[in-house]
Amino acid sequence: MRRLWLIVRGEDQRGRKLRWMAGLLRPYRGRVVLTVIAILAATGAGLAPPYLAGQAIDAGIVTGDTSALTVIVIAFLAVAAVFALATYAQTYLVGWVGPERSRTCASTSSPTSNRCRSASSRGAAREY
Numbered sequence: 001m002r003r004l005w006l007i008v009r010g011e012d013q014r015g016r017k018l019r020w021m022a023g024l025l026r027p028y029r030g031r032v033v034l035t036v037i038a039i040l041a042a043t044g045a046g047l048a049p050p051y052l053a054g055q056a057i058d059a060g061i062v063t064g065d066t067s068a069l070t071v072i073v074i075a076f077l078a079v080a081a082v083f084a085l086a087t088y089a090q091t092y093l094v095g096w097v098g099p100e101r102s103r104t105c106a107s108t109s110s111p112t113s114n115r116c117r118s119a120s121s122r123g124a125a126r127e128y
Helices: 002-009 012-061 068-105 110-118
Strands: none
Touching: 012 068
16 A cells, blocks of 8 residues: 555655656756746746735835836836746747657667656556
């Protein structure tokens, strides 16, 4: 029962699987790092509008300070631009790394091409 629970939770040989996946992505580590940065930027930009709306109400509308409201609107536009660019970069980079990795694996005929095969084709996942 414990063994089944480990498989269901994904804890069965998790470290080995992560190392295997990291090995597959190693040639593309620059793009992977850019993808992570784009994901973090898009997430941060997606979380900023509610905070800016609260600041617009508290610092601009309630107090009647139009200069604060102007700064907040400019920040809102900047956040929208960052969100759009980060989302585009994220989509482009993820769309490039996946097919490129598949293309590299398909055209590899070296002895290391074994790394491109899935874990199940090597027999590592037979116990599932």
